[in-house]
Amino acid sequence: MLFVNDESKLHPTCLIADTSWVFGDVTMGPNGRIYPGAVVRADLDKMIFGEGVCINDNCIIHGIGCTGKGLQIGDGTNITHGAIVHKSVVGKNCMVGIGAKIIDTVVGNNCLIAAGAVVTREIPDNSFVTGVPGEIKKIVREREWNIIKHSWMAQFEESFIINNERQKLTWINEHKASGYSNTIENIFKSFTD
Secondary structure, three states: OOEEOOOOEEOOOOEEOOOOEEEEEEEEOOOOEEOOOOEEEEEEEEEEEOOOOEEOOOOEEEOOOOOOOOEEEOOOOEEOOOOEEEOOEEOOOOEEOOOOEEEOOEEOOOOEEOOOOEEOOOEOOOEEEEOOOOEEEEEOOHHHHHHHHHHHHHHHHHHEEEEOOOOEEEEOOOOOOOOHHHHHHHHHHHHHO
């Protein structure tokens, strides 16, 4: 069951799943999304999520911010399925891969954190991070970011609608058949160029 307490300040355009849990001083900008099973717990400090932030299924966002300004996730950042962000700041336009963990640190803007990576040290802008512990493997180029950003933005724009009365997530399509697998192939291909 959806739980959003009185301290939370969620923009009216946010989509919050009925099965997510949002607690404490949480501020979320326009077009934010919190999907089923996600736990956003700001019981220790405030949390600030920018415009278009996406917290996918079964993510855990918790803890105080490591910069003294609260836990923050910047505009356009996508925290994918099952990822954990604890006591950290994640910059704008980042993609945190499935099951990745960001613990007690700062991640710069335009970073790509690979699935399963464990990040415990500061990561500069435009970094591609993999492994346990997370290591910077390369600098993310603009061409690669354009492919990544367009793939997830198209999915969000066409896959969900808002029921304003209860702000339920309603699946329109589970997957966009047109272009999805081709987009993933392009992402991997660009990292080998």
